[in-house]
Amino acid sequence: MADSIAAISTSIGEAGIGIVRISGENSIDIGDLLFRGKSVKSLKESENRKLTYGHIIDPKDGEVIDEVLIVFMRKPHTYTRENMVEIYCHGGIISVKRILELILDNGARLAEPGEFTKRAFLNGRLDLSQAEAVIDIIRAKTDESFKVSLSQLEGSISNEVRRIREDILKMIAHIEASIDFPDEDIEQITYNELEKDSKAILRDIKRLLDTADRGRILRDGLNTVILGKPNVGKSSLLNAILRENRAIVTDIPGTTRDIIEEYVNIDGIPLKIIDTAGIRDTEDLVEKMGVDRAKDKVEKADLIIAVFDVSQDLTEDDHSIIDIIRGRRSIVLLNKSDLPRKWDKGYLNKLLPDYRMINTSVIEGVGIYELEQEIKNMFYAGDLEVESNVIITNMRHRDQLNKAYKNMKSGLEAILSNVPLDCIEVDIRNCWENLSAISGDAVGEDILDRIFSEFCIGK
C-alpha cells in the first residue's frame, strides 16, 4: 500500500485560490482530521467528486486556519488512481503553507518532485506514449529541486544542520562502538550522557524549527533591489530595515564590495535585499563591473526600491534609474524629506504614473514602517510572487526537521525509561537520517569512519 503524499499544486502567491492535494490510501482520513464541514459531517460520507464547503482546523486546538472548499475523489477514477483529496483555499503563501504543514503533521509526507505524475504513470493512468515525457518531468523537477535545495543550504543554516548532524553522529558512534566492541577499552556510554546529549540536540533542532516557522530558513526570499545614485541613502535604508527586522545572513561570500546581500523577514515575508553600487555612467572599469552587475540584479529582481534625494535636483543618474524601473514592480522612496525640498511627488508622478511613493527620512527612521506595510500589501495582493519551489524546498526542510525532532524526542523518552541501547539507537539514527536528507549528505560509512577515528579499537 502506497503512503500518502501531499503538495501545493498551484503556484504560490500569485493566484487568488491555492490548491493543496493529497493522494494515497489514507488521504481521506487525513482530510477528515482537518476538515469541519457545514453540511457534511465527514468526507467519507460526502458524495464522490463533489465540492463541499467548510473550514480547515488545526486538530490540536481547533483553531480555524482557513475557509475552504474540499473534494474527495475515490480511487480508481482519479489522476493518480489512488484516493485523493483536494483542498481549495485562499491564495497567497500563508494559507496554503499552513494547510500543507497540517497535512504533513497528520500522516502524509511531502510529495517528491513529480511524484503525482509518477504515481499516475505507475498506476496505469497515463499511457505508454507518455512515459518519456514523465521521465523528463521527473528528471527535471528532481534536479531542479535538488539544485534549489543545495543553494538554499549555503551558509549558516546548512552549517547548523551539519553541526547538529555531527553531534548526533558522535552519539551514534559511541553507542555503536559500545555495542560492536564490548571488549574494547573504550568508555562505555552512560544513560546520563545520552540524556544530556539528546536534550542538547533537541534544543538545537527546536531552535532551527522556530526559525523555520518564522520563515527565516527561507534563504531565497523575494529578490529585492535597492537602487539609487551614490549617497542617496541606500545603505542607511538597508541598515534601517535590518535594524527592525533581524538580519539572517550577512556578508555572503562571493559578493563584491559593490553589492551587499542581506536576508530579512518582514512579518513572514522573506526578502533578499540587494544593495547595489550606485548606478551612473562611469569610465572607471572597476566601478563599471559593479554597475553592470547591478543592472543584472535589476533584471532578476522581484521588487525594486528606488531611492531619490528630494533635497537635490534630479540628475542624469536619477533619470536613468527612472528609465530602469519603468514597467517594473517598484516602490519609490523620496528620501531626505526632512531637508528643504527641491522638488516633490507631483514632479516624479508625471514621469512614473501609478507608482507608489513614500516620503522618508531614512536617517531619522521616518517612513520605514510605511515601506514595510507597502511591501506586505503588494505581497498579499499577489503583486509579488516568490518562486514556488523555494517554498516547497523549505517545506521539505521543515518536514524533515519536524521528523528529526520527533525521532529524537522518542529517543529521549526511551533513554529516560531505560530502554536498551539497540532500541534507542533506532530513534537516534532515524533523526540523523532526517537531517542528512536536508543537508544532502549520504549516510553510510560515516558511522564506521567515526568509530575508528574516535576509538582505539582492535585486537
Next chain:
Amino acid sequence: MKKEIKKFLAGDYDVIVIGAGHAGCEAALASSRMGMKTLALTMSLDAIADMPCNPNIGGTGKGHLVREIDALGGEMALNIDKAFIQSRMLNTSKGPAVHSLRVQADKRKYHIELKKVLENEPNLTLQEGEVVEILVKSNEAKGIVTRTGAIYNGKAIILATGTYLKGRIFKGEVNYSSGPGGLSPSNMLSESLTRLGIKLRRFKTGTPARVHGDTIDYSKMEVQPGDEEVVPFSFLNMGKNFDVEQQPCYLTYTTSETHKIIKKNLHRSPMYSGETEGVGPRYCPSIEDKVVRFADREEHQVFIEPEGLDTKEMYVQGVSSTLPEEVQIEMYKTIVGLEKVQFMRPAYGIEYDCIDPRILKRTLEHKDIKNLFFAGQVNGSSGYEEAAAQGLIAGINAALNIKGKEPFVLDRSEAYIGVLIDDLVTKGTNEPYRMMTSRAEYRLTLRQDNADLRLTKKGYDIGLVTRERYKKTVEKKEQIERELSRLKSTRVTPTEDINQFLKELGSAPLKTATSLYDLIKRPEIRYDELKDIDKDRKELPREIGLQVETQIKYEGYIKKQMAQIEQFKKLEEKRLSENEDYDNIKGLSNEAKQKLNQIKPDSVGQASRISGVSPADINVLLIYLEQKRRREKNLSDD
C-alpha cells in the same frame, strides 16, 4: 629446464570447491547435501577448517552469522558446539538485538571434528591438491587443473582460497612467500585468474604471537571466566547439557615501555617503511598502528587466550605486529605478566591477492563467467564466520544453478548474511570486510535468538534442513504465538496481593485490570518473574520464554522496523534484468549509466544503494520498468 607436466583426466564432478577453510567446508557440504557430486580440494588435509588467527568463533555480528548458517542447515554452529572450551554471551546489558554469543575454540578439535564431517559426507570427495588453473570455455567454468596435472571436470567451480593466493608473510625486514601459519602459498592460481580477466588486488592482515602458557604470570592479570550458563550455537542443541570444563582467558595491559620500544623501532616495520602495498582492516590494527594513532594512551588491552586443550600455546590478542621477531620478543616482555615470556610462534603480517567483489552477483557467481563462484576471504572479507556464510551461499547457488532452479538470495531485511553479501557485491570494500551489527539497518528484527524463526523454512525449501527440524521450528513458532495470545487475554485485577507483588518488583500499582502482556511491557518486569501471579502458565522451554518477552517488550520498536522493511521490500521486489543495457535508458545520468552497467543490480533496491545513483535515477528506473512491463504485455496481448 622445466619439464612439461603430463596432464590426465582425474574425474568428473558436479561441483568442485577449491579450498577447505571455513568457506570451502560450508560450500562443499551444502552442495553435496543438495545431491551434487562434490570434490573438495585443499592444499593440506591438515589445514581443513584451520583457524590461523584468533581462537574464537562468534562475537558481535559474527555470532549472528553463525546462528543464521545453522538455521539454513550449515555446519559451523554444530561444529563449534563440539569444540568450544569457553562460552560467553556478550552485550547482555544492551538489548536483545545485540546479544552476541562468542566462544573460545579448541582449534585442533575444531579441525578434527569438521574433517570428520567432510569425510563422512556421502556425496563428497575430499582430496589434497593445489589448483593452478581454472578451465573456462565460452564464458562458462568447466573444470580445474592441479599442480600435478590432474584435470577435474566440474559443472560449477567455487573458489574459496582464503589468504593463500600469492600469500606473503612480513616480519620486519624479513618477508617471504607463504600461506598463513607456515603453510604453502598458492602462487599459480592468481595467474590463471588474471588470464580470465579478473583483476586482483592486495589486502593484508596480521596475527599476534603464540607464547608458552607456562611462561606467563597469570597472577598479574585479570581472569575472564566463561558464563555459568552455556548457550549453544546450534538451535539443534538448545536445552542440551554441555559437560565442558571451561578454560579462562586473561586480561592484561601494555606499558609505556612497550610503546617506547615500538616507537623506537617503527622504521623496521614494513607497514611504515612502505614495503607493503596491501590494505589492512581498521578494526584489527597492529599494535604499531594503535600506538601511533592513539599516541596519548598509556596502555592498551591484551587478552591471553588458550589455543586448545591439548596445547600450551596461548594466543596474545591485541598485539599483532609486523616488527622484526627480535623487537617483538623485547616488546612482548614489557607487557604486564609476560616479563619471562617464551615465544612459540612470532607475530606476522600477511598480504594476499583478492578480488573486487563487485564483479559478483548476489549469489556469489561471477557476473560474466557462468558457474564460477567466489567465497570467503578471496572476496575481500575477513573472519571465519563471514567466510563460512559466503561459502554456504555459494555452495547452495552452485547446486541450484546445476539443477536449473531459481537462485537463493537473502536480502538485507532477512539476514546478516544478506547484509554481508549485499555490501560486498554492491558497495565493494576498501579493507578486509568484517561484519558488525551496526551495518544491519534492520538489526532489531535480525536477532541471533530468532535466526531459526527467520530462516529454517528457507533452509528446508532448499533441501538443507530436514523435515523433522523444520517441523520443530514450526511448532516453536506456534508455541510462541499461543503464549503471546494467552498473555494478552490473561488479565489481573488491582487486588492488594497483586499490587503488593508489583511493589516488590519496584513497579507501580495497578489501577484497572491489566493483561499480563501489558505488564511485561514495563521495563522492570520480566516474563519469568510473573510466574507467581500467572496461575495457568505451563512449563515452556527457556528460549520460548525469552522470545515471548523480547517480542512483547520491544513490540513498538519492532513494529517501526517492520514498517521500514515494508518500504524497503517494495524497491527490492522491482527486478532488473542482468542483460539490461543502461546506456539505452533515456533520462539516466551518465554516472548512473556507468555504475549500473558495472554493477548490474538485480533490483531497483540494490540500484539505490550504489553510490552515484541518485533518487532521480531511481525514479527513471521505475518508470522504465513500468514502460517495459506494458510493452511486453501489449506484445503478448497481440
